[in-house]
Structure formats: structure tokens, C-alpha cells
Amino acid sequence: MQLEKITIAQLRQQLAAGEFTSVELTRAFLSRIRATNDQINSVITLCEKEALAQATAADARIAAGEAAPLTGIPLAVKDIFNVAGVRTTCGSKILANYISPYDATAVAKLREQGAVILGKLNMDEFAMGSSNENSAAGPVRNPWDLQRVPGGSSGGSAAAIAAGQALATLGTDTGGSIRQPASHCGVVGLKPTYGRVSRYGVIAYASSLDQVGPLARNVEDCALLLGGIADYDPADSTSVDTPAPDYLAHLKDGVRGKKIGLPKEYFIAGLDPEVKSAVDAAVLTYQQLGAEIIEVSLPHTDYAVACYYLIATAEASSNLARYDGVRFGVRQDQGEGLIGMYQQTRAAGFGDEVKRRIMLGTYALSSGYYDAYYLKAQKVRTLIRQDFLDAFGQVDLLLTPVAPTPAFKIGEKVNDPLQMYLSDIFTIPVNLAGTCGLSLPCGFSGDGLPIGLQLIGKPFAEGEILQVAWAFENATEFGGKLAPL
């Protein structure tokens, strides 16, 4: 089955025409997962029985002429999504034995369409990380170079696509966790505007920043998957009650006349020269395609990482208070009373990075420090958001690098948390501003590592950034590549 350049829509046509069945397609992907998972460790839980049952049902639906865009299509989801009846670990020991009693809304929507869910994907524990090295299930390896990280926290979601283990996946993005691994693995990843996709049933990290999004091998598939999950959800009170447009309607309209802003603070000295040259070349491509390039400024960029690591950790300290061994998860009770149980359960169940962020967040919210840290960060967030709104007054969207370097080596940054945090500089501001961002492949380093470019859109302008992304993908040869694994 030659799948590299094919879109989900084309596959659907082949399924409809009876060229093969969803069961055959699903078996092929399950096979691929079994053949490659030892090398990349992207799948935590394989849902073979469930997937084949879903595929069988999908085939019946297709035969009856009742297929939806994703019917019978093999996908996988980050292990942060509750999938009813399936173990959901969130990459943590503390949830090693947790079986989801319900579906996340995004998962329910995939089920409604008859998609096939192959399994739960590896991730940094509780979505805290930029390298997928913080997982209780072990690190994920980048399919393009097994000595390197795939990025994080949705490392499994990106690696699985690059290794041909799934056609598309769902991830989450709080500070770059979809866009950065997408860039490091050479796939397309989209973080929608905050509130665009329901967070119900998604294990929470930082509630004002988390967002669910699609990863795929090409822009059209990404748009299709977004269309399948973007909707108002009464079960998520932060979900917006605005209907989602048809993300495919204007996908191929081109970029003539589009004003693309280049924020000067993102094109700075520390940028890897190969990343810089790939992104510069992309800018030229966009000019050739008819877009107008304008330099803009996002003056508070330099404060975004500090701002994020106060807000996100504060919210995380609150969200992760529920992991206390009372109602779910692994309990450690050494007979030292209730508080002793809490302390030992959490000490044994959480990894180092999670503990670090809980500690920072607790401190930032604690009496005497709340104003200086958390409240201050919230005010700075206003300034950062305003920078974007001001820029969108001059241009339609922004173009930036995704990460300062291509994928780094496993173990390279684990001993310096601050260094790791600083590498999120280009993606974090988008979450603080609440708007949408997309990562798509724009080149390769001399070592053969994927390089991505980021398109940042106005709030709820996912359709526009997908359109601008498609134009680039269509004019170049970087998209749709699978790793030679």
C-alpha cells in the first residue's frame, strides 16, 4: 500500500470504491506499529481488538453508503485523551492503572464519524515537556534519527505519523506541544484558537492554555481532522459557541494579496543557521506566490517564557492536586495517615519535571508571592496578547520559525530545565495570546532533520492559516514525507 503522498480524502475514495477495506487498512497500520514501535516507542497502548471492531463497523457503514469523511480511517490519539474502556496514563506512573470511564468529546466525535482509533500515544508526563523524555513509558525516538528527540509533549503523536504508524493523530498544545514535535518530525501540526476544540475529557495541564489539535502528513488532512473535532461543546464551559467553518472550502485559494508579517524579535542571533535559511527561503517562496511580506514587531516576546512558566505551572499545581490516591490512580499508603498518603502517592507517582512544575506553581500562588509572580504574569500576558492584536491590525498572519534548532539529541537538555524551557520561545506566545498556530515542513538540515515553519493566525482564523500553508506545501517538495525507518 503506497501511502506516502496520499490524502485521507483519496483513501476514502478508494475505500468507497472497494479497492480495499478498512479492516485491511487497519491491519496494515497495526502491523506497521508492531514492526516499528520497539525503535521509536511512540505507542503506549495498542487498541488492536477495538480498532478491528471499529474497522469492521466502518466497512459496513461504507458499504451502506453512509460514510463520513473519517469513516474507516486509522488514527491514533495522545494518551492524554480519555478513551472509554481504555487505559489512559498521561505518560505518568500515577495513572498506570487508570481505565477511562468515558470518552473525551474529541474522541467521541471521531467515533461518531466511524474513525478507527489504533492506540494511545506516548507523551511527556502530564504534557509537561518539549522532548518526550519525561514519560513513565520511556522516551520516544525521532523516526528521522533514533538518537534524537521527536519533540514534545505530543512526541508520540508526531513520531507515529512520520513512522507511518497512523494517518493522522490528535495531540494537545499548551506551549507548543503540537507545533514543535510536528516541526521536529516533519509533519503538519495545528494548535487551534483557545476554545475552538472541546477540552472535555482531556487531562488538564494548564486550563487557560491547553488546546486540542490535529497532526497529519499534509495540510489537507490536517484541515479535515480539524473539521471533525472543532465544535461548541456544552460540556466544556471554555468552548466557544461559534460554528466552525468548512476548513476545506478555501484551502486551495492561494495567497495572492495576503499580508504576511515577520516579527523581528523571532529572527534573532540564537537561531540555528540552517533553520534561518530554511525559513528565509520559505519567505521568498511566499513572495513568489504573491504574498506581501511586512516586518512587524512583537515587543514583549522576550518575556513570554517567564510569563508562561509562571501561569502554566500555577494552573498545573491546581489541576494536578486531584492526583492524591483517593478516587483513581496508584495509591501509596504506608500507614502515615491521610496527608502521608497524599505525600507518598504523589512522590512515588510523579516524575521529576512534573514535581518541579508543581513546586514552581505552588510557590507562585502561595501567600505573599501571588502578586509578585502569578498576578504579574497575568498582566504581562495582557501585553503579549495585545502585541499580537496590534500586529494583526497591519497583517493577516505571521510567519516565524517553530524551534530555534532542529531536533536535539536525547539526553542533551535533561539536566538543564531552564535551557529546555527557553527552546519554546517561538511557540509559547501563541498560547498566551490564545490564538491559532500551525507548523509545516519547510526544509531539512544537513543531517537530514526536518525543519518547520510556523504560521500564526488571528483568533479563529484556522481556515486562513491552513489556506496559506497549503499554498506553500503545494509549491514545494517538503510535505508528506515519511521517515526512512
Added chain:
Amino acid sequence: MKINREEVAHVARLARLSLQPAELDALTGQMDAILDYVEKLKELETEQIVPTAHAVPMENAFRPDQVRPSIGVEKALQNAPEKDGSCFKVPKVIE
């Protein structure tokens, strides 16, 4: 020094995390470095700035105060480390 070992131990108690002495030492160093870094926010004048708690303009999302079916006792207890009847069982709270 932005934070010392004693303050870190206090935060650990607030966070209900028991830390080994080596962990406490490592965390103190790491937190100190990170808190030192976030000091840069002080460079910004924010006296008159309204804090952003929610990035997208939205007001309280309420629904009618009507009882609706919930997850149910059986499912709710499904993952309980210890249970007794329809209750989660925990170590004694009151002596």
C-alpha cells in the same frame, strides 16, 4: 538567592509532595535558577494593566439549573484504589 532549602521544603508541604533530601537539594538549585530568570518580568511597568485570566473574550458560561444524569456510582468507583459500598475508602481523617 531567590529561594532557600527551607522555603522549598515549605512549598513541598503545601504541594503535598514528600521529597528525599537529594531531591530537595536539586529542586532548590533548579527553582532558584528559574525564579531568578522570571525576575525579568519586573522590567515591565504593569501597574495599570488588567490581568488576563482568559485569553478569549468570554463571560460566565452557565446552563439552566436542572438535574442531569451524571457518570453514575459504578463508573465513578471503577478506578478506586479502595472502596466500601458506594464510597471511596481512605485512611482515617479524624482521630
